[in-house]
Amino acid sequence: MATRALDRVGSEPLWRQLRHELLTRLDAGEFTEQFPGEMALVEEYGVSRHTVRQALRQLRADGVIVAERGRQPRIAPPPEIEQPMGALYSLFASVEAAGLPQHSVVRAFDTRADALVAERLDLEASTPLIYLERLRLAGDEPLALDRVWLPASLAKPLLEADFTHTSLYAELTQRTGIRLDHGREDVHAVIPTAAERTQLHCAHDVAAFSINRLGHAHGTPVEWRHTLVRGDRFALTAEFSAGSGYRFVHPKMT
Structure with a gap:
């Protein structure tokens, strides 16, 4: 599978670009069945695990996903x-x-x-x-x-x-x-x-x-x-x- 392109020469950090990419895909209706894990994102975007973790950490802080230690991230349910x-x-x-x-x-x-x-x-x-x-x-x-x-x-x-x-x-x-x-x-x-x-x-x-x-x-x-x-x-x-x-x-x- 070809890696998804991120801008590797610009000034915007890779983790922030990855966060934006994942938000765009979520808005488009992707990941309805399952949100990708860390290693899947590492392979898909050709970035380090540290970059993925920074992006996921911010998505969790934004309330977009739920990410617990040792478990695959999942989309946060809307407030009831x-x-x-x-x-x-x-x-x-x-x-x-x-x-x-x-x-x-x-x-x-x-x-x-x-x-x-x-x-x-x-x-x-x-x-x-x-x-x-x-x-x-x-x-x-x-x-x-x-x-x-x-x-x-x-x-x-x-x-x-x-x-x-x-x-x-x-x-x-x-x-x-x-x-x-x-x-x-x-x-x-x-x-x-x-x-x-x-x-x-x-x-x-x-x-x-x-x-x-x-x-x-x-x-x-x-x-x-x-x-x-x-x-x-x-x-x-x-x-x-x-x-x-x-x-x-x-x-x-x-």
Whole structure:
């Protein structure tokens, strides 16, 4: 088999050319059955194994392929759940919209004090808070670890709710009349701890989104939430144009 041509006299590194070649072939619909291994690419392009590994390393960092030690690379599956950035959303509603069955394992649900969270909610350090901790599952596989705190003075009626299969926001509206109308999220890419990987059933090389949310209703902070979401099942999306910049989609709050 003749080797595929790469530019060996130009300034662009061979590994970068190889990455571009493989992306072009993927876009053209190749590799639907199987992605080529390292040695197959070495022979096909007439390059060193080091060059191939650099190209594959970047494709993995781009989320295009999954490459594990000792196993042949494979095309990364598309995220099962996509969430528009800038939207005040419910994870429950996002999973439902993706057509996946879901339920939650409630790990803790009680009233407690937390000085740091109380400060974030503009409350006194000893203020009682409703605390709800859940392992969120979608399609019978773990999706996220979710922890939320709300002022007990507002959210105490939630203690009567069953959160194994329901939306916190729906219950909050139904039982208290409170509906979040705006908020702020900080999203970071993190490597889960060994304990978190075990709970989320994710591989050692899968990153996660660490999301901190402060939610408001009529100018009053009512929710502090920390969610750890598997990065291989969830994606944040935004639309943009040269004229208007980013355009966010705002789905209905549920």
